[in-house]
Structure formats: C-alpha cells, structure tokens
Amino acid sequence: MEYRRAKDQESDEVSQKDIESFDRRPLSNTAATSSLSTAGLKSKNSWKLKSIVTLALTLLTSSQAILIVWSKRAGKYEYSVTTANFSVEALKCLLSLVALYRTWNSQGVTEDNRLTTSFDEVSVYPIPAMLYMVKNLLQYYIFAYVDAPAYQILKNLNIISTGVLYRIILKKKLSEIQWAAFILLCAGCTTAQLNPSSDHVLQTPIQGWAMAIVMALLSGFAGVYTEAIIKKRPSRNINVQNFWLYIFGMLFNLVAICVQDFDAVMNKGFFHGYSFITVLMILNHALSGIAVSMVMKYADNIVKVYSTSVAMLLTAIVSVFLFGFHLSLAFFLGSTVVSVSVYLHSVGKPQQQK
Amino acid sequence: MEYRRAKDQESDEVSQKDIESFDRRPLSNTAATSSLSTAGLKSKNSWKLKSIVTLALTLLTSSQAILIVWSKRAGKYEYSVTTANFSVEALKCLLSLVALYRTWNSQGVTEDNRLTTSFDEVSVYPIPAMLYMVKNLLQYYIFAYVDAPAYQILKNLNIISTGVLYRIILKKKLSEIQWAAFILLCAGCTTAQLNPSSDHVLQTPIQGWAMAIVMALLSGFAGVYTEAIIKKRPSRNINVQNFWLYIFGMLFNLVAICVQDFDAVMNKGFFHGYSFITVLMILNHALSGIAVSMVMKYADNIVKVYSTSVAMLLTAIVSVFLFGFHLSLAFFLGSTVVSVSVYLHSVGKPQQQK
Numbered sequence: 050m051e052y053r054r055a056k057d058q059e060s061d062e063v064s065q066k067d068i069e070s071f072d073r074r075p076l077s078n079t080a081a082t083s084s085l086s087t088a089g090l091k092s093k094n095s096w097k098l099k100s101i102v103t104l105a106l107t108l109l110t111s112s113q114a115i116l117i118v119w120s121k122r123a124g125k126y127e128y129s130v131t132t133a134n135f136s137v138e139a140l141k142c143l144l145s146l147v148a149l150y151r152t153w154n155s156q157g158v159t160e161d162n163r164l165t166t167s168f169d170e171v172s173v174y175p176i177p178a179m180l181y182m183v184k185n186l187l188q189y190y191i192f193a194y195v196d197a198p199a200y201q202i203l204k205n206l207n208i209i210s211t212g213v214l215y216r217i218i219l220k221k222k223l224s225e226i227q228w229a230a231f232i233l234l235c236a237g238c239t240t241a242q243l244n245p246s247s248d249h250v251l252q253t254p255i256q257g258w259a260m261a262i263v264m265a266l267l268s269g270f271a272g273v274y275t276e277a278i279i280k281k282r283p284s285r286n287i288n289v290q291n292f293w294l295y296i297f298g299m300l301f302n303l304v305a306i307c308v309q310d311f312d313a314v315m316n317k318g319f320f321h322g323y324s325f326i327t328v329l330m331i332l333n334h335a336l337s338g339i340a341v342s343m344v345m346k347y348a349d350n351i352v353k354v355y356s357t358s359v360a361m362l363l364t365a366i367v368s369v370f371l372f373g374f375h376l377s378l379a380f381f382l383g384s385t386v387v388s389v390s391v392y393l394h395s396v397g398k399p400q401q402q403k
Numbered sequence: 404m405e406y407r408r409a410k411d412q413e414s415d416e417v418s419q420k421d422i423e424s425f426d427r428r429p430l431s432n433t434a435a436t437s438s439l440s441t442a443g444l445k446s447k448n449s450w451k452l453k454s455i456v457t458l459a460l461t462l463l464t465s466s467q468a469i470l471i472v473w474s475k476r477a478g479k480y481e482y483s484v485t486t487a488n489f490s491v492e493a494l495k496c497l498l499s500l501v502a503l504y505r506t507w508n509s510q511g512v513t514e515d516n517r518l519t520t521s522f523d524e525v526s527v528y529p530i531p532a533m534l535y536m537v538k539n540l541l542q543y544y545i546f547a548y549v550d551a552p553a554y555q556i557l558k559n560l561n562i563i564s565t566g567v568l569y570r571i572i573l574k575k576k577l578s579e580i581q582w583a584a585f586i587l588l589c590a591g592c593t594t595a596q597l598n599p600s601s602d603h604v605l606q607t608p609i610q611g612w613a614m615a616i617v618m619a620l621l622s623g624f625a626g627v628y629t630e631a632i633i634k635k636r637p638s639r640n641i642n643v644q645n646f647w648l649y650i651f652g653m654l655f656n657l658v659a660i661c662v663q664d665f666d667a668v669m670n671k672g673f674f675h676g677y678s679f680i681t682v683l684m685i686l687n688h689a690l691s692g693i694a695v696s697m698v699m700k701y702a703d704n705i706v707k708v709y710s711t712s713v714a715m716l717l718t719a720i721v722s723v724f725l726f727g728f729h730l731s732l733a734f735f736l737g738s739t740v741v742s743v744s745v746y747l748h749s750v751g752k753p754q755q756q757k
Contacts, residue, residue, distance in 0.1 A: 202732070225750065226580065229743050233587065236739045239732075245599035248732050377602050378556070378593075379733065385590045386740055389583050393747070396579065 095347065102343035103356050109337035110360035115367060116330045127322030129310040131302060133331055138298035140335040145292040152286065162286035166293065173278050175297040180271035182301045184264050191264065194257030199250040201242060203261040208235040208354055210262075210269030215350050218273045223351070226397025231351075233390035238358050241365070241383025272353065276345045287346045291339070355394065358387055449701065456697035457710050463691035464714035465721065470684045472726060481676030483664040485656060487685055492652035494689040499646040506640065516640035525647050527632050532651040534625035536659065538618050545618065548611030553604040555596060557615040562589040562708055564616075564623030569704050572627045577705070580751025585705075587744040592712050595719070595737025626707065630699045641700045645693070709748065712741055 152162050195203065212231045215221060223231065253261075279290050306314060313321070344353045362384050368374040506516050549557065566585045569575060577585065607615075633644050660668060667675070698707045716738050722728040 226747070229747055233740060233743055236736045236743075240594050240736045240740075243597065243733055243736075251730075251732055376605075378605055379597055379601075381605075382590045382594045382597075386587060386594075389587055389590075393580070393583055 099348045099352065102340060102347050103352055106337060106340035106344050106353065107356040107360045107363065109333060109340050110357050111363040111367065113330075113333050113337055114361070114364040115371065116326065116333055119326060119371075127324075128327050129306075129313055129321070131306040131310045132314060132319050133327065133334075135299060135302040135306060136331050137334045137338065138295050138302055140331060141338050142292060142295040142299060144335065144339065145288045145295060149286070149288045149292070152288070161284050162289060164289055164292065166289070170282070171293050173274075174293045175300075177271040177275045177278070177294065178297040178301040180267050180274070182305065184267040184271070185305070187260055187264050187267070191257060191260040194254050194260065195250075198244070198246060199253060199257075200261075202239055202247055202250045203253070203257075204265075205235050205239045205242075206261055206265035207268050208238065208358070210265040211272055211350050211354050214266070214269045214273045215276075218270075219277060219349075221349070222399050224397045224399040227351075227394050227399075230390045230393035230397060233386050233393070234355065234358055237383045237386030237390055238361060239383070240386060241362060241380045243379035243383070244377065272345075272350050275342075276350050279342065279345045287342065290346075291342050294342070351394075355391060359391065362387060453702040453706065456694060456701050457706055460691060460694035460698050460707065461710040461714045461717065463687060463694050464711050465717040467684075467687050467691055468715070468718040469721060469725065470680065470687055472722060473680060481678075482681050483660075483667055483675070485660040485664045486668060486673050487681065489653060489656040489660060490685050491688045491692065492649050492656055494685060495692050496646060496649040496653060498689065498693065499642045499649060503640070503642045503646065506642065515638050516643060518643055518646065520643070520647065524636070527628075528647045529651040529654075531625040531629045531632070531648065532655040534621050534628070536655045538621040538625070539659070541614055541618050541621070545611060545614040548608050548614065549604075552598070552600060553607060553611075554615075556593055556601055556604045557607070557611075558619075559589050559593045559596075560615055560619035561622050562592065562712070564619040565626055565704050565708050568620070568623045568627045569630075572624075573631060573703075575703065576753050578751045578753040581705075581748050581753075584744045584747035584751060587740050587747070588709065588712055591737045591740030591744055592715060593737070594740060595716060595734045597733035597737070598731070626699075626704050629696075630704050633696065633699045641696065644700075645696050648696070705748075709745060713745065716741060 149162065149164065156162070191200065208231065212223070212228070216223060275294070278294075279287065282290070341353060344356065362380075365374065365376060365380060369376060503516065503518065510516070545554065562585065566577065566582070570577060629648070632648075633641065636644070695707060698710070716734075719728065719730060719734060723730060
C-alpha cells in the first residue's frame with residue numbers, strides 16, 4: 050500500500066541527464082503527442098524522445114516494485130510514509146534546480162527557462178497535488194468497504210478513467226481500435242493480477258464501488274490535468290514547470306505529515322527508520338516521477354498508462370528470477386491480452402490526426 | 404467429458420427446414436466466405452444466410468451445454484456414449500435424406516442433388532471422421548498426464564490451431580487485426596474458464612502438452628478439411644455432401660462401439676439407460692451438427708470458432724438463471740476480451756479480399 054501511495058503522488062517531474070539533452074528542442078505540443086506517421090525530422094526526433102522517456106518510465110516503474118519486495122524481505126517498514134513522500138518531492142525539486150542551473154550556465158537565462166513566473170502560469174499548479182491528496186484521504190475510508198487485494202483489482206479502473214478523461218479534457222482522439230485496445234489493457238492487467246481470492250471483489254458493496262470510481266476519476270483527472278498544464282506552454286522549460294509542480298507537492302505532503310505523523314516525527318525524528326533500501330526507493334521514486342513528467346511533456350497519459358502496465362508485467366517476470374515467485378496461468382493470459390493491446394494501440398492510430 | 408466427446412464428432416451436417424429454403428442458391432465458395440463489404444444482392448443474401456446459420460449454431464451449442472448440466476442434475480450417465488454418438492450420426496443421416504427427398508419432390512433429381520457419387524468425390528469424405536476417431540482415441544491417453552479441468556483449458560488450443568490451419572490449408576487471408584482478435588479469443592475463452600485450480604495446468608508434463616497440441620491440430624485439421632470438402636463443390640447440394648460425411652461418421656462410430664462397448668451393448672442392449680434427456684441431447688447434437696455443416700458451407704471455420712466461443716459464454720450466463728451458478732471475476736474479464744475480439748474481427752476485415 051505504502052508503495053502505491055508514494056507512487057501515486059508523483060505525476061509530474063525532471064531527470065537531470067535526460068533534460069540536458071532534450072533541453073532546447075522546440076517540440077510543439079502536437080508534434081510530441083501525435084502520430085508517428087507524419088514524416089520529417091522533427092517527427093523523428095519526437096519519436097525518439099518519446100521512446101526514450103517511455104522506456105525510462107517502464108524500467109523505473111518496474112524496478113520500483115522490485116525494490117518494494119526487496120525492502121519487505123528485509124523486514125517491515127519502519128519509516129513514516131509521509132516523510133518519504135515529502136523527501137521524494139524535495140529530491141525532485143532539487144534535481145529540477147540542478148538541471149536548470151546547468152541550462153542557465155550553458156544557454157543563459159531566457160524567457161522559457163527563467164524560474165520566476167506569473168500568477169496566471171502558477172495558479173493551476175497546486176491542482177494535481179490537491180487532487181492526489183484528496184484521493185489519498187479517500188484511500189483511508191475505502192478500506193472500510195474493500196480489502197487490500199480487492200483494492201488492487203479496482204485500481205485498474207484508473208486505466209479506463211484516464212482514457213475517458215484524456216478524451217474529454219484534452220480532446221485528443223483515439224481510434225475505435227485504440228479504444229478497444231484500452232479496454233483490453235484494463236481487462237488484461239486485471240486478469241494478470243487475478244488470484245484465487247480475487248472473486249470477492251464482486252461482493253464489494255455499492256459504497257466501495259462508488260469510492261473506487263471516484264478515486265479512479267481523481268487519479269485520472271490529476272494525470273490528465275498535469276499533462277494539460279505541462280503542454281499548455283510547450284516551449285517552457287520542463288524543469289521550471291516541474292519545479293513549481295514539486296513545490297506544491299512538497300507543500301501538500303507537509304500537510305500530510307502534520308495530519309498523520311506529527312507526533313512520530315517530533316519524537317523520533319524525520320528520518321527515523323530510514324535504511325539503505327529506503328534511500329534507494331526514494332531515489333527511484335524521484336527518478337520515475339521525473340520520467341512520468343517527461344512522458345507528459347513529450348508523449349501523453351495514454352503512453353504513461355501503457356508503460357506502467359507493461360512495467361507491472363515486467364516486474365512479475367523479473368520477480369520470478371529474483372525472488373522465486375510463481376507466475377499463474379492468469380498472469381500468462383493477462384500478459385497476452387496486454388501485449389495484443391499494445392500492438393493494437395500502435396497499429397490502430399487514427400488515420401487523420403489533428 | 405462425454406458431452407465434449409459427442410460434440411467433437413460432428414463437424415459436418417444438415418438441418419431440414421433451413422435446407423429447404425437455402426437449397427437452390429448457387430452460392431460460390433468465395434461469395435459465401437468472404438467480406439460483407441462487396442455490394443450486390445448475392446452478397447446480401449450470403450450475409451443473411453451466414454447470419455442465420457451462425458445464430459442457429461450459437462443457440463444450439465449454448466443449449467447443448469445446458470442440456471448436459473440438466474441431465475447431470477437428473478443423475479449420472481447410464482447410457483453408453485459410443486451408442487449415443489452413433490445415434491447422432493444416424494439421425495443426421497436420416498435428416499439429410501428427408502431434406503433431400505423433399506428437394507427431389509419439388510425440383511426433381513439434378514446433377515447437383517443426386518445421391519449417387521463418384522469415387523473421386525466420395526474418397527475424401529472418410530478423412531474428417533477418421534481424424535476425429537484418432538483424436539478421440541488420444542483422449543484416453545492424455546488423461547494419464549492431464550486431468551479433466553486442465554484438459555478443458557488446453558482444449559482452447561483448438562482456436563489457435565483452427566486459425567493457423569485455416570490460413571495454411573484453405574489459403575484464406577486474415578488481416579493482422581483479425582489475427583490479434585483470434586489470439587484474444589483464445590486468451591478470453593481460457594480466462595473465462597479459469598477457476599482456483601486452473602493453475603496446475605502449468606505443471607502439465609511435456610507429453611501432456613505434446614498430446615494436447617496434436618489433438619488440437621487433429622481437431623483443427625478435421626474442421627478445416629470438412630470445410631474444404633464441402634466448399635470444393637459449391638453448387639453440390641449440402642444434404643448430399645452431409646449424407647456421405649455422416650455415412651462415414653456412422654461407420655467410424657460403429658468401430659468405436661465394437662472396441663469400447665461391445666459387451667455392454669450385447670448384454671444390456673443398444674439403447675440401455677437412455678432417458679428423455681438423452682433423446683433431447685441426441686436431437687440437439689444432431690441439429691447443432693447440421694448447423695456446423697451449414698456454417699462450413701455458407702460461412703467458414705473462423706465463424707464456427709467464434710460462434711461456439713460466444714455460445715460458451717451465453718451458456719454460463721443462462722446457467723446463472725437456470726441453475727444458480729455464480730459467475731467469477733475471471734468470467735467477466737474473459738467475456739470482455741471475447742467481446743472485444745468479436746468486434747475487432749468484424750472491423751478488421753482485410754482491405755482487398757481475394
């Protein structure tokens with residue numbers, strides 16, 4: 050659970066080295082998001098960029114879950130999750146600043162990479178962080194109706210909500226085959242996670258369903274909203290955009306620390322219970338958060354959903370070798386469906402992309 | 404198991420009333436099989452015919468499984484399965500003759516509907532029946548390596564083998580999206596059948612896998628071969644074609660009776676243990692066998708696979724109301740995948756059909 054919660058809070062970000070090389074490419078909003086079929090160098094560059102950030106996100110997300118299992122084998126979590134989340138936000142903020150500093154040194158301060166901002170630009174930045182906070186609060190209440198394994202199953206509703214909100218809010222078109230692929234992605238991921246006790250998710254009371262749907266909508270909305278914010282100013286340096294996102298991420302996590310772990314932090318200290326693995330996990334979360342942000346800038350939420358879904362399957366496969374996990378038949382079937390979905394998504398591109 | 408065995412032996416056939424109305428339409432091989440997009444009355448008629456036979460097959464196959472459950476509630480099978488299979492073949496043969504008799508009365512005996520045949524025409528007819536017999540023999544040996552529930556899962560390999568052999572032997576083209584749909588159909592059907600003990604199918608020894616694959620190939624080959632036989636002479640009356648198929652079906656089932664149930668039949672009589680439900684089941688098997696044959700003549704093996712798969716899902720849903728069965732989460736996920744597969748198969752038609 051902790052891992053999920055921490056993970057959900059970063060749908061925004063910046064990776065130092067990656068940024069270095071991507072920095073000055075004036076990728077337009079549409080060129081970065083849309084079809085690969087448009088010929089031309091710009092599109093080729095955009096395709097390359099998209100592939101790199103997608104791969105980075107997939108690998109980082111996969112190793113994320115593996116670190117969790119690893120840290121669990123080493124014992125129980127002894128640190129407070131809220132301080133870890135805050136540390137992730139702070140680290141991302143720091144990485145954005147370092148990247149910005151290097152950009153300023155090489156290219157000087159320009160309109161696009163200056164840190165100062167207008168109220169108009171920054172006023173929307175707290176919204177994603179706020180949405181995630183509401184969602185995380187709801188998470189405490191949903192467990193009155195749904196247990197943890199059933200919640201893992203219900204979380205796949207995020208896939209559908211992201212697709213629907215992506216269509217409605219960003220007004221991006223998915224072809225019919227891509228919609229079919231999206232339904233398959235959701236069904237495939239759920240199938241891959243089936244276990245003998247999964248069936249009791251069907252006994253979830255109506256309140257549980259309602260809350261799961263609201264949470265999926267909040268999470269989908271936060272993701273799509275972040276994409277909208279980042280893409281609204283395509284020429285703006287991603288590190289500046291991330292810096293402001295992370296500043297509000299830190300703020301809202303500070304609120305969470307005060308609400309949940311104030312006493313513990315006061316008595317035992319902020320970093321109580323941190324181990325080497327905890328530090329590794331924070332580093333990984335920060336980097337994968339940055340990768341998410343890159344995907345938002347140069348690709349889109351649909352790519353994000355696909356890459357985290359594939360990461361989930363990769364994690365399970367790697368866990369077989371690392372931890373001797375057994376793969377179920379349901380996992381093979383779900384993986385097959387997810388693979389076909391990825392294939393269909395790529396062949397099913399709309400004919401005329403706007 | 405009995406039901407499956409009986410069912411597998413009829414991939415050929417004729418329905419009295421249906422035949423009446425379809426009798427004299429000179430449907431060409433390609434017109435009946437291929438795309439609905441070709442305009443014209445002929446194509447429209449072929450589409451109508453294809454829909455009717457597909458619907459008939461789906462409904463008959465659904466009710467088949469329901470009759471099985473029903474008969475099981477009434478107690479155990481007391482009749483011998485081989486005699487029931489023989490009765491099904493004999494009934495189909497009789498129905499073909501009745502339909503032919505009425506055709507002769509209304510249209511006279513023509514080159515296309517005469518019962519007499521050449522060695523060249525009839526020589527290939529025993530092959531499907533023989534293939535099914537070999538497959539049914541193998542079924543006794545596979546249970547040394549695989550138990551019955553695992554076998555039900557492995558039977559879904561039939562879907563893939565039918566698709567592959569359909570492509571290789573009949574040289575019919577499926578588009579890439581239709582292939583994707585076919586893989587999804589197999590994964591979806593398997594998912595829908597998952598239960599908590601399904602996982603041990605993964606422990607199937609290599610011999611079990613090999614036999615399951617051989618059986619899938621035999622069954623797929625028999626189906627595709629039957630289609631090839633029936634379509635080779637598109638103007639030939641389907642009842643004549645079925646008559647000869649069923650004659651050999653009877654012969655091979657007679658062999659099976661002698662090998663397996665000779666003593667029982669000799670001591671207790673041929674129809675020992677037959678109940679009203681048994682008679683209903685034989686009637687249903689005969690009619691759905693005839694529907695399969697119609698689908699082979701006016702549509703193809705791919706349509707057959709889709710309609711029997713959808714029938715499997717319909718059966719489960721109807722069983723909820725009839726027998727109070729519970730549907731699993733895996734069933735919902737599998738049904739979703741199958742539905743998307745049906746959709747993709749229909750939108751994914753190859754652009755230029757040969």
